[in-house]
Amino acid sequence: MSQEETASPQVEPEDVEVSAGESELEVLRAERDELRDKFMRVLADAENSRKRAERDRKEAEMYGGTRLARDLLPVYDNLNRAIQAIPEESREASAALIEGVELTLRELTNVMTKHGVTPVSPAVGDLFDPQxxxxxxxAPLPGTKAGQIIQVMTEGFLLHDRLLRPAQVGVSSNVG
Incomplete structure (x- = not known):
């Protein structure tokens, strides 16, 4: 055997450059993939933030007046009580006053409805709904079933789909 055949194969300088280039290319590909992943995550976070902000804006628009609406409910109740408190014998003499109170109550109701406040008006005989x-x-009341409404003290109200105030009711406790 000649000396050339027994010697270990020599690595040419250009072969080293190719493997270093391939290694550098792999590093760049890994870095690119990592940056792409980070970019996609940031993009998803931005989209989630946009959706959350839109949802919060809509919720604020729909329910931002909750406190004001709650504060107006006693005014509604008092106008109703004023109309109900007028005795039958005085109704004719107080017709103008009654009409004024009824018009004020109607206007208040229209404004509340315009802003999404709707009454929850159960009737005697309806089933009690804790929601x-x-x-x-x-109280036990003959002729009723347990869970039936036997008296309505005040109306309740919803603001869009949220309960603003529950209707205050009396419920039958009959067991059979």
Missing amino acids: LHQAMFE
């Missing part, structure tokens, strides 16, 4: 009603008392 919409607040039981103020429970």
Whole structure:
């Protein structure tokens, strides 16, 4: 054997450059993939933030007047009580006053409805719904079933789909 055959194969300088170039290319590809992943995550975060801000804006628009609406409910109740408190014998003599109070109540109701406030008006005989009603008392009443509304003290109100104030009711406690 000649000396050339027994010697270990020599690595040519250009072969080293190719493997260093391939290694550098792999590093750049890995870096590119990492940056692409980070970019996609940042993009997703930005989209989520945009959606959350839009949802918050809509919610503020729909429910931002909750405190004001709650503060107006006693005015509504008092106008209703004023109309109900007038005795029958005085109604004719107080017709103009009654009409003025009724018009004020109607205008208040229209404004509240325009802004998404709607009444929850249960009737005697309806079933008690704890999502919409607040039981103020429970009493047995002949001819009723347990859980039926036997008296309505005040109307409740919804602001769009949220309960603003439950209707205050009396509920039958009959067991059969």
